[in-house]
Amino acid sequence: xxxxxxxxxxxxxxxxxxxxxxxxxxxxxxxxxxxxxxxxxxxxxxxxxxxxxxxxxxxxxxxxxxxxxxxxxxxxxxxxxxxxxxxxxxxxxxxxxxxxxxxxxxxxxxxxxxxxxxxxxxxxxxxxxxxxxxxxxxxxxxxxxxxxxxxxxxxxxxxxxxxxxxxxxxxxxxxxxxxxxxxxxxxxxxxxxxxxxxxxxxxxxxxxxx
Amino acid sequence: xxxxxxxxxxxxxxxxxxxxxxxxxxxxxxxxxxxxxxxxxxxxxxxxxxxxxxxxxxxxxxxxxxxxxxxxxxxxxxxxxxxxxxxxxxxxxxxxxxxxxxxxxxxxxxxxxxxxxxxxxxxxxxxxxxxxxxxxxxxxxxxxxxxxxxxxxxxxxx
Numbered sequence: 001x002x003x004x005x006x007x008x009x010x011x012x013x014x015x016x017x018x019x020x021x022x023x024x025x026x027x028x029x030x031x032x033x034x035x036x037x038x039x040x041x042x043x044x045x046x047x048x049x050x051x052x053x054x055x056x057x058x059x060x061x062x063x064x065x066x067x068x069x070x071x072x073x074x075x076x077x078x079x080x081x082x083x084x085x086x087x088x089x090x091x092x093x094x095x096x097x098x099x100x101x102x103x104x105x106x107x108x109x110x111x112x113x114x115x116x117x118x119x120x121x122x123x124x125x126x127x128x129x130x131x132x133x134x135x136x137x138x139x140x141x142x143x144x145x146x147x148x149x150x151x152x153x154x155x156x157x158x159x160x161x162x163x164x165x166x167x168x169x170x171x172x173x174x175x176x177x178x179x180x181x182x183x184x185x186x187x188x189x190x191x192x193x194x195x196x197x198x199x200x201x202x203x204x205x206x207x208x209x210x
Numbered sequence: 211x212x213x214x215x216x217x218x219x220x221x222x223x224x225x226x227x228x229x230x231x232x233x234x235x236x237x238x239x240x241x242x243x244x245x246x247x248x249x250x251x252x253x254x255x256x257x258x259x260x261x262x263x264x265x266x267x268x269x270x271x272x273x274x275x276x277x278x279x280x281x282x283x284x285x286x287x288x289x290x291x292x293x294x295x296x297x298x299x300x301x302x303x304x305x306x307x308x309x310x311x312x313x314x315x316x317x318x319x320x321x322x323x324x325x326x327x328x329x330x331x332x333x334x335x336x337x338x339x340x341x342x343x344x345x346x347x348x349x350x351x352x353x354x355x356x357x358x359x360x361x362x363x364x365x366x367x368x
Contacts, residue, residue, distance in 0.1 A: 025312075026286035026287075028356065029286055030357075031283070049367070055316070055320035055321070084316075089363070089364070091363030092363065095359055095360065095363065097360055098283070100284075114283060114326070117279075117350065118350055118351065120351075120352060194365065197357055197360055200357050204351060204354040205354055208353070
């Protein structure tokens with residue numbers, strides 16, 4: 001760029017240069033939310049399918065959140081996601097899918113309105129040994145009218161309970177799919193997301209016909 | 211006794227828009243803030259990452275609410291050519307610098323380690339000043355055709 005002796009002269013008004021080459025049009029972004037309790041594998045889910053390694057704004061767990069963010073007995077995790085981590089999948093040059101992992105704790109619920117606006121749907125990740133962790137997420141998506149799918153993360157190789165038992169415990173509506181997946185494997189995460197998209201497509205069709 | 215260079219002195223132009231207390235310590239720095247900051251990143255901070263210790267409300271000039279709630283996490287932002295020659299705050303300059311190619315607000319926030327709320331306010335400011343294009347979508351919920359394209363795209367992932 002040429003040296004501009006009067007940089008201030010450009011402060012006011014648009015800085016667009018007439019005749020400048022057309023820049024690449026931005027892709028249309030769509031997003032799916034990956035929600036769930038603390039340490040259930042949200043970041044693993046996002047990382048399994050994202051083409052970038054998940055960008056994270058993680059802060060270390062502070063003293064006052066010890067006990068509130070109980071990671072359970074099985075995990076040695078010492079930090080909690082107090083913001084969110086996300087990744088993306090480029091569908092084509094004009095369409096990009098973003099995945100946002102969001103903490104399930106109800107005290108972070110204030111963040112969710114921004115997250116849910118415009119979202120296609122949500123995958124609620126569940127660890128059956130700490131099933132109550134996902135209650136806030138399920139409650140929130142039901143109230144928000146966002147299509148969601150309950151995905152039981154079988155990262156220990158077994159779900160522990162069958163799907164009907166989990167459905168009963170969560171008391172979700174019959175049209176909410178409950179499925180098993182493994183957050184570590186891309187194909188498994190992809191299939192779970194496809195079920196979310198199926199729900200989103202149903203909603204979009206209903207919105208169009210009404 | 212030496213005085214710091216006058217920022218208006220043409221022989222010693224100040225680095226544009228960089229406040230003295232935000233400057234990194236290094237060979238290119240002419241003077242240091244009175245209480246010298248600890249050299250290098252603070253413990254617990256990943257090396258090589260620059261984080262400001264400014265409170266968020268300082269960066270946003272006290273504002274806490276975004277101008278436009280339609281600017282979401284995934285909203286794409288691209289800089290106008292020439293925006294870098296404007297006088298901007300360091301944070302705004304960093305945003306413009308990142309957005310040569312379209313980028314989501316969430317990515318800007320993550321890469322600059324700025325809180326999303328702060329990033330959104332700064333992006334809104336930059337748009338109002340004509341330095342950024344913010345591509346806000348018209349529809350709140352994607353149409354079936356878009357969703358079908360996502361489904362087809364995901365299915366092709368192996």
